Amino acid sequence: MPPKKEIALALLVVGFVWLALFAHWVPVTLQSVLFVGLLILGFTMIVAGWWRWRGVMREENTASWRKKMGLLGLVANTLALAVPFIVFFYAVASFGHRQQRNDWLVVFPTCLAFSLCGLICGVVAPPRIRFATAMGGLVVGSIILSIPIGIL
Numbered sequence: 001m002p003p004k005k006e007i008a009l010a011l012l013v014v015g016f017v018w019l020a021l022f023a024h025w026v027p028v029t030l031q032s033v034l035f036v037g038l039l040i041l042g043f044t045m046i047v048a049g050w051w052r053w054r055g056v057m058r059e060e061n062t063a064s065w066r067k068k069m070g071l072l073g074l075v076a077n078t079l080a081l082a083v084p085f086i087v088f089f090y091a092v093a094s095f096g097h098r099q100q101r102n103d104w105l106v107v108f109p110t111c112l113a114f115s116l117c118g119l120i121c122g123v124v125a126p127p128r129i130r131f132a133t134a135m136g137g138l139v140v141g142s143i144i145l146s147i148p149i150g151i152l
Contacts, residue, residue, distance in 0.1 A: 006130070006131050009131065010131065010134075010135060013041070013135050013138070013139065014138070016034075016037075017038060017139060017142045019034060020034035020035055020037065020038045021035070021142060021145075021146045035146070038139065038142065038143060039143060041139050042136065042139045042140045043081070045132050045133075045139055045140075046077050046078055046081060046132075046136050046140075048132040049074045049077065049129050049133050050074055050078075052128050052129045052132060053074060053129055055128060056070060056126045056128050056129055057071075059126070059128075062126045066124060066125060067126060069121045069124050069125055070122075070129050070130075070133060072117065072121045073117065073118045073119075073121030073122045073125055073129075073134075073136075073137065074118070074129070074133055076117040076118040076121065077114070077115065077118035077122075077133065077136040077137055079111075079114045080112075080114035080115040080140045080141070080144065081111075081140050081143070083107060083110065083111050084107060084111055084144070084147075087104075108144060108147075111140075111144045112141055112144055114140075115137045115138075115140040115144060116137065116141060117137070118134075118136055118137030118140065119137030119138055119141065120137070121133060121137075122134030122135070122136065122137050
C-alpha cells in the first residue's frame with residue numbers, strides 16, 4: 001500500500017476508534033454497536049497481519065531484523081487480545097471448583113504492554129504487514145483501555 005493511502009487509512013481507523021470509545025454525544029446504542037465493530041476490527045487486523053505474514057517470511061529482499069520485528073509485533077498483538085479472554089474463560093470454568101483469584105490489575109497492564117509492543121514493532125515491520133500490525137496494536141490497546149476494571 002502506498003504511504004499516502006496508508007496514512008489516510010490509519011487516520012480513518014484512529015477516527016473510528018475515537019468515535020467508538022470517546023464520543024459521548026453519540027447515543028448509547030450506537031456506542032455499543034461501534035464497540036462491537038471495534039472488537040471485530042481488532043480481530044480483523046490480527047488475522048490480516050498473520051495472513052500477510054506468510055508472504056513476508058518468504059521474501060528474501062526484506063531485512064531479517066524487520067521480519068523479526070514484524071513477527072514480534074504480530075505475536076504481541078495476538079497475546080494482547082487473547083490473554084483477557086483466556087483469563088476470563090478460565091475464571092468462569094473454575095468458578096465452582098476452587099477459589100481462584102484473577103488479578104486483573106496485572107492482566108490489563110500486561111495486555112497494554114503487549115499492544116504497545118505490537119504498535120512499536122508494527123511501525124518498523126516490513127511494509128507488507130506494517131499497517132495491520134501497527135493499527136492492530138492501536139486498536140487492541142484501545143479496546144483494553146476502554147474496558148473499565150470495575151466491571152471485572
